[in-house]
Amino acid sequence: MCEGDPVNQSWEDRVAAAWATFDDYPEERAHEFRALIDALASEVPDDSPLGAFERACAWDSTGHSDKAVPLYREALERGLSDLSRYKGRRAKIQLSSSLRNIGQAEEGVRLLTPELVAPSDELDDAVRACLALCLSSLGRDREGLALVLGALAPHLPRYQRSMANYARALVEPEA
Numbered sequence: 001m002c003e004g005d006p007v008n009q010s011w012e013d014r015v016a017a018a019w020a021t022f023d024d025y026p027e028e029r030a031h032e033f034r035a036l037i038d039a040l041a042s043e044v045p046d047d048s049p050l051g052a053f054e055r056a057c058a059w060d061s062t063g064h065s066d067k068a069v070p071l072y073r074e075a076l077e078r079g080l081s082d083l084s085r086y087k088g089r090r091a092k093i094q095l096s097s098s099l100r101n102i103g104q105a106e107e108g109v110r111l112l113t114p115e116l117v118a119p120s121d122e123l124d125d126a127v128r129a130c131l132a133l134c135l136s137s138l139g140r141d142r143e144g145l146a147l148v149l150g151a152l153a154p155h156l157p158r159y160q161r162s163m164a165n166y167a168r169a170l171v172e173p174e175a
Contacts, residue, residue: 011040019057022061027062034055034059037057038058041054041055047078049079049080049083050080050083052074053080069095069098072094086123089118089121093130096111096112099134100130105133106134109134112130113131128148131144132144132147142171147167149164153167
C-alpha cells in the first residue's frame, strides 16, 4: 500500500487500537464502539472489503450476528481473502459462527470444511472449534468432539498420540 492510500499501516494501527478498547464499552455503549469502527471503515474506499469486514466484526462482537452476516459476505465477495489471507480466514470463521447463531449452522459447516485442508496458520484451532460448534448445532456431536480433541492433542504435555487416536476413533468406522 502506498503512503497516500487510505488503507496503510497507520490505518491498520488505528483499527487495532480501537479494538484494544473494546472491553471499555459495556453493552449499553456498544453503539459507541460500532460508531468508532464505522468511522474508521468510512476512511477506506467504498468497494474495499476492509470496511465491510471491520463493520461486520463490530456488529458481531456486540451481539448482532444477524447484521454481521451480510457484511462478512460482502467483505469476502469483494476479495478480502485476496487482500489478506489471514483476514479472509478470520471472516470465514466469524461468518460461520454468526451463521450458527442465526440458525444456519449447515452453511457454516460448508464454509469451514475446506479450511481444514487450507495452508496452516495460527487460526487452525479456531477453525476446528467453530466447525465443532456448527456440527454440534446440527446434532453431529461426535464429529465436533473429534475435531476439538484433534486440535487439543498437540497442546497437551502428554498423551498427544492417545488423544489423536481417540479423536480419529470417534469418526472412523470400526473395523
